[in-house]
Amino acid sequence: MDPKHVVRDRFSAVESDLKGISRWLYDNPEPAYQEHASSARLVEFLRSAGFAVEYPAWGLETAFDARAGSSGPEVVICAEYDALPEVGHACGHNVIAAAACGAGVGLAGLADDLGFRIRVLGTPAEESYGGKIDLIEAGAFEGAAAAMMVHPSPEDVVDPSFLAVAHIDIDFHGKESHASFRPQLGVNALDAAVQAYVSISTLRQSLYNTDKVHGVITHGGGAPNVIPPHTSMAFYVRAATMDRLSELKQRVEACFEAAALATGCSVEIKPRGHTYTEMHNDPLMVEMYAANSELLGRPMGRALHHDPGAAGSTDMANVSRIVPTIHPMLGINSYPAVNHQREFAAHTVTPDGEQALRDGALGMAWTVVDIATTGRWNDLGGALA
Ligand SMILES: [Zn+2]
Numbered sequence: 001m002d003p004k005h006v007v008r009d010r011f012s013a014v015e016s017d018l019k020g021i022s023r024w025l026y027d028n029p030e031p032a033y034q035e036h037a038s039s040a041r042l043v044e045f046l047r048s049a050g051f052a053v054e055y056p057a058w059g060l061e062t063a064f065d066a067r068a069g070s071s072g073p074e075v076v077i078c079a080e081y082d083a084l085p086e087v088g089h090a091c092g093h094n095v096i097a098a099a100a101c102g103a104g105v106g107l108a109g110l111a112d113d114l115g116f117r118i119r120v121l122g123t124p125a126e127e128s129y130g131g132k133i134d135l136i137e138a139g140a141f142e143g144a145a146a147a148m149m150v151h152p153s154p155e156d157v158v159d160p161s162f163l164a165v166a167h168i169d170i171d172f173h174g175k176e177s178h179a180s181f182r183p184q185l186g187v188n189a190l191d192a193a194v195q196a197y198v199s200i201s202t203l204r205q206s207l208y209n210t211d212k213v214h215g216v217i218t219h220g221g222g223a224p225n226v227i228p229p230h231t232s233m234a235f236y237v238r239a240a241t242m243d244r245l246s247e248l249k250q251r252v253e254a255c256f257e258a259a260a261l262a263t264g265c266s267v268e269i270k271p272r273g274h275t276y277t278e279m280h281n282d283p284l285m286v287e288m289y290a291a292n293s294e295l296l297g298r299p300m301g302r303a304l305h306h307d308p309g310a311a312g313s314t315d316m317a318n319v320s321r322i323v324p325t326i327h328p329m330l331g332i333n334s335y336p337a338v339n340h341q342r343e344f345a346a347h348t349v350t351p352d353g354e355q356a357l358r359d360g361a362l363g364m365a366w367t368v369v370d371i372a373t374t375g376r377w378n379d380l381g382g383a384l385a
């Protein structure tokens with residue numbers, strides 16, 4: 001039988017279980033590095049499907065590594081399953097996890113016949129910290145021939161752009177005093193935070209479309225009649241490349257330092273979690289995935305036709321720097337709802353969300369079948385021939 005039919009039949013046999021897993025994750029959202037029940041649920045499914053699963057894996061309590069196939073090039077299908085505080089699975093990682101398991105099950109029985117190895121790698125903490133970067137540092141991607149995942153989105157884009165991002169925490173330290181009786185003896189740390197916020201807003205005029213600076217005041221003071229001695233802010237700085245990110249970070253840090261100088265405060269600027277790089281989509285896998293998605297009745301859009309500034313960031317981008325990678329975005333018919341909105345979460349468990357699960361799982365698995373049956377492993381990681 002055609003290997004793609006084998007994949008489809010194996011997927012179809014577990015499709016209702018996978019929809020159940022996506023729904024269960026949706027109902028039980030756990031944020032970054034707290035995905036204990038989520039990872040356990042996925043591991044239970046993968047073990048029952050015949051995978052050899054290491055759990056926990058790579059030194060991370062909520063990571064797992066499920067393997068099938070005994071020899072040949074190794075493909076890593078990444079499963080994300082962290083949710084967002086307050087808005088649950090508003091990035092649709094429940095669909096990512098279920099699609100990854102579906103691709104794995106579809107491919108596992110073919111791995112030895114077609115001469116490859118398959119891993120479904122449970123990658124926690126994409127929304128903050130950067131779990132895949134911890135996994136890279138632990139060696140989880142060493143020797144992999146290819147890596148892939150799919151991600152729910154308002155639209156189908158096979159080769160999305162993702163911006164590099166640095167996450168920073170800022171603390172201003174001043175001196176408390178009575179805000180009416182002796183304000184002259186205080187040093188107002190809230191003034192420093194407000195000055196920094198306004199300076200960054202002013203800086204935006206001279207930024208590129210793909211430069212992003214956005215942040216919040218996480219601690220703004222305690223009482224109106226006490227000059228705030230301490231304030232905290234959290235900011236993300238994003239840019240199209242790591243080089244541009246380092247330039248932009250200097251400009252942003254200057255805003256915090258200038259605010260400290262102007263108000264007489266001291267300032268501490270600290271990185272939080274890992275820096276995510278920009279994304280490199282593997283050209284050959286992009287074309288193979290697009291052709292397979294077309295066969296599935298889901299023609300894919302191209303990044304070329306989208307605003308490069310309408311982009312987020314992902315730790316999968318760091319994987320893409322060391323392993324040939326794709327990360328197609330799959331529409332779930334959610335507009336006007338977009339990622340990180342409650343309404344988007346609700347769309348992940350509709351028939352459109354379930355169609356993305358199916359198309360994503362089969363699109364990834366068929367792409368692996370194409371690489372294996374055409375023997376093009378050595379063409380990955382290069383320019384398109
Ligand atoms: Zn997200």
Ligand SMILES: [Zn+2]
Nearest residue numbers: 091093126151
């Ligand atoms: Zn996401």
